[in-house]
Amino acid sequence: AQSVAQPEDQVNVAEGNPLTVKCTYSVSGNPYLFWYVQYPNRGLQFLLKYITGDNLVKGSYGFEAEFNKSQTSFHLKKPSALVSDSALYFCAVRSTFTGGGNKLTFGTGTQLKVEL
Amino acid sequence: ExxxxxxxxYKIIEKRQSVAFWCNPISGHATLYWYQQILGQGPKLLIQFQNNxxxxxxxLPKDRFSAERLxxxxSxxxxxxxxxEDSAVYLCASSLVEFPGRQETQYFGPGTRLLVL
Structure with missing residues (x-):
């Protein structure tokens, strides 16, 4: 079975400071990894994904994530946080092993709060 | 696009009533997903369609839930x-057709917030 852990329910950061939202995963075979963001009363918006290749993935709105296979992690980062980045962030994983289907498994989410 | x-x-109903949600995917997307997102949790896949x-x-709790994409x-x-316990946000997502070994990005709708009283 595949799973995702987002160990922090909430992350607080001052505007202009770097931010990190943590994600670790468990999956059979190699992973496909995703980050989505959810604003209040909105659906999930795609930020970025790791499929293969370069471990550092760049996505929308200045976000990036680093895939670390040995630590089974895919932490989301941004060099300089904005107040408008405040939202709920979800990490998701699925296996590249096709026999396991292509179901995405989501973490429980991390609330990011960026303060002035 | x-x-x-x-x-x-949004929908508010009383327990034992029935309710239906509708989803129109992005044009050209053959794959459609329904997710249930309970407050404080990540989305959980209920059903995935490829074409129909x-x-x-x-x-999918088949004793009470059904879905179609005729x-x-x-859908x-x-x-x-x-x-x-069905009170939740129901999210629909779509993607290009899925092939073995290929992962297409899922794009989500705004969701339907259901409250069962």
Whole structure:
């Protein structure tokens, strides 16, 4: 079975400071990894994904994530946080092993709060 | 490009009543997903369609939930009868056709927030 852990329910950061939202995963075979963001009363918006290749993935709105296979992690980062980045962030994983289907498994989410 | 459309946005019903949700995916997207997102949790896949065929419905409570995608475009998700624990946001997502070994990005609609009293 595949799973995702987002160990922090909430992350607080001052505007202009770097931010990190943590994600670790468990999956059979190699992973496909995703980050989505959810604003209040909105659906999930795609930020970025790791499929293969370069471990550092760049996505929308200045976000990036680093895939670390040995630590089974895919932490989301941004060099300089904005107040408008405040939202709920979800990490998701699925296996590249096709026999396991292509179901995405989501973490429980991390609330990011960026303060002035 | 228009996104995934869902309606209604909000619904309040009493337990044991029935309810239906509608989803229109992004044009050209053959794969459609319904997720249930309970407050404080991540989305959980209920059912996945590829065109008008079901790919995965292993987590759909089939005694009360049903879904269809008759013409391979729009989809409806029905709950009958509803229980208190069905209160959640129901998200629809779509993607290009999935092939083995290939992962397409899923794009989500705004969701339908259901409250069962």
């Amino acid at each position: 228009a996104g995934v459309a869902q309606s209604p946005r 065929g079901v790919v995965d419905d292993s987590q 013409k391979g475009v729009d 409806t998700l029905k709950i009958q009868p509803a229980k208190l």
